[in-house]
Structures are given as structure tokens and as C-alpha cells.
Amino acid sequence: MKKRSLFSLLGVAIMAICLVGNGIAAPKKVLKVGMTVQSVSNPIWAGICSETQKAVKADGGEMTYMACDSNITTQIQQVENFISSKVNVIVCHPADPKGIENVLMQARKAGIKVISWDDKLENADLAYVINNYDLGKMIGEEAAKWINKKLGGKAEVAVLDWPQLPILLERANGIVDALKKNAPKAKIVAQQPAIDAAGGQTKMESIFQAHPNVKVVACIGGGGAIGANEAAKAANKISPDFGIFAADATEQELQAIKNHEGNRMSVMITGGPVTMAKEIYGLIKKVASGKKVDKVFYRKIFPVTIENVGNVPN
Secondary structure (H helix, E strand, O other), X not given: OHHHHHHXXXXXXXXXXXXXXXXXXXXXXXXXXXXXXXXXOOHHHHHHHHHHHHHHHHOOOEEEEEEXXXXXXXXXXXXXXXXXXXXXXXXXXXXXXHHHHHHHHHHHHOOOEEEEEOOOOOOOOEEEEOOHHXXXXXXXXHHHHHHHHHXXXXXEEEEEEOOOOHXXXXXXXXXXXXXXXXXXXXXXXXXXXXXXXXXXXXXXXXXXXXXXXXXXXXEOOHHHHHHHHHHHXXXXXXXXXXXXXXXXOOHXXXXXXXXXXXXXXXXXXXXXXXXXXXXXXXXXXXXXXXXXXXXXXXXXXXXXXXXXXXXXXX
16 A cells, blocks of 8 residues: 555656646646725726726736725725635725724735735835825915916915815815915815715805806815816806816826816826836735835826826826
């Protein structure tokens, strides 16, 4: 029996050697990724999720993405499902940075790498973030330039913010501070929360009714800016001196800039969804491989206007 077992083992070893010798390698380990985001009603977030999934699948991996609709209980359940599914990497765009920490700690204890998107989380291997105050300043500075050039330094301004999230509150603070510093005679007459196009349109319709002389709208993101543009068109507010300034540089914003509609500038963060997905997937592969990475990865920001809208990365 011992001889037979020895011969069996030898046979298996010889077969393995033959397979390798014939160029048939052991099956490649599949990279499994789980991504949970606040919402996919925001077009830039939806595009990034979709394009990252394409990049992972094109490389032979698997990726599932889910939206928690800004509900932390839902997001915790999504992360727990990713842990049960034994993914290799979780990308988390937290609905509540403090509320998500514990379940991400559990993920890391299970050997799963974690990338936090937009927040510096304690229980993350890498934070993929923006300096949100500086981004807000850039929006405010561009809006102030418009006010000074087109409106003689005086204008009624509306700000569409989203104070529910600390990072977006920082962004709004940057907008307001930059406006006050660079266009001190301008007056912020309304400040309302709007994160997506539907909210942006509804809030701007109300703002136009209460403040019909609003000429400048500064938004924390592209969703609100898209809605604000639709409201401005419906109210016949589009004029050579009317401007909407925001961030994300979504396809809708860029097209509106090209068409000389209300959108005049949007801060692009890294690039379009394809460019951002490529960057995110590169970081996913790095953390999955166990390579040493910097704890924080700051993304590049730059303004897109009519002057450079034709040359932005996809």
C-alpha cells in the first residue's frame, strides 16, 4: 500500500511538471472587488462605478457595486455581504464616516483590503481623497472672476451645498470664503442643499421665485449644477452674464458649457469616469498585491471652462 501511495504521488507530481512544461500554468487567482457608494443618482459616481467594473472585468476579475442611498445601515449590510463573499478589496464611499468604521475593521481582520473614497478613514489601507476646502475655493474663485468681469463686482449669488456630509460642508465653506474674499460686494442671498439634478432643479426654481435677480450659482457638485441649469433654462434666466459654477465636470455640464448655457465652469477631479476608473483600478491592484502604498492619495483638480472644454480627459 505504501508503495502504491508513493507511486500515486509521483504520478501527480510528474503530471504537474508536464502541464507546466507544456505551458499550462496553475489557474490565475481571480481578483474580487466590492464597491459601495452613497448614491448612483449622481452621474459622476455612477459613471466611475460602471467604468471601474468594466476595467476589473476586462482584466479577468469580478466586481460588484452597490448604492446605499446615503443610508448607513444599508451600507453596513453591503460591507457585511462583501465580507461573506470573501472579496479581496472593498472600495467604500461612506454615507457616514464614523458609522462605517467598525464593519470596515471587521473586513480588514478578515484579510480584506479597504480603500476609502472621499474620506480619510481609520480602518482603510488607502484613502482616495480630495482636498475639499481647496476644491470649494476653486469654485468660489472662478465664480468671483465671473462676477468681477461680467457683473462689475456686484451680484446676487445662490449656493447649492450638501451639509449632511462633512467633506461637502468643507467644500461649501471653501466656496463661501472664496466668494467673500474675491468678490466682497457680491451677496449670497440663498444657500440650499442639493446633491443631484432633481434636487438642484427644485431648489433653484424656488430660489428664482424668491430672488429673481440671482445671476450666479455656485454648487458643490455636478448633480446640483445640472438641475440648476435646467431651472435656469425653464425660467429664461440664461444670459451672457448668468453663470453656474460647480465641480465634477459631468458630461451634461461639459455639453452645457459647449452650448453656452448656464454652466460656465466645473472643476474636474482627476478626469472623466474612464480616467478615474483607470486610476482607482490601479490602486485596487496595488493594495490587493500587498505592495506598500501611501496611506493617502490626493486627486488632482483643475477648472474646465469654454477655453479648455474640448481637451479634457474622458
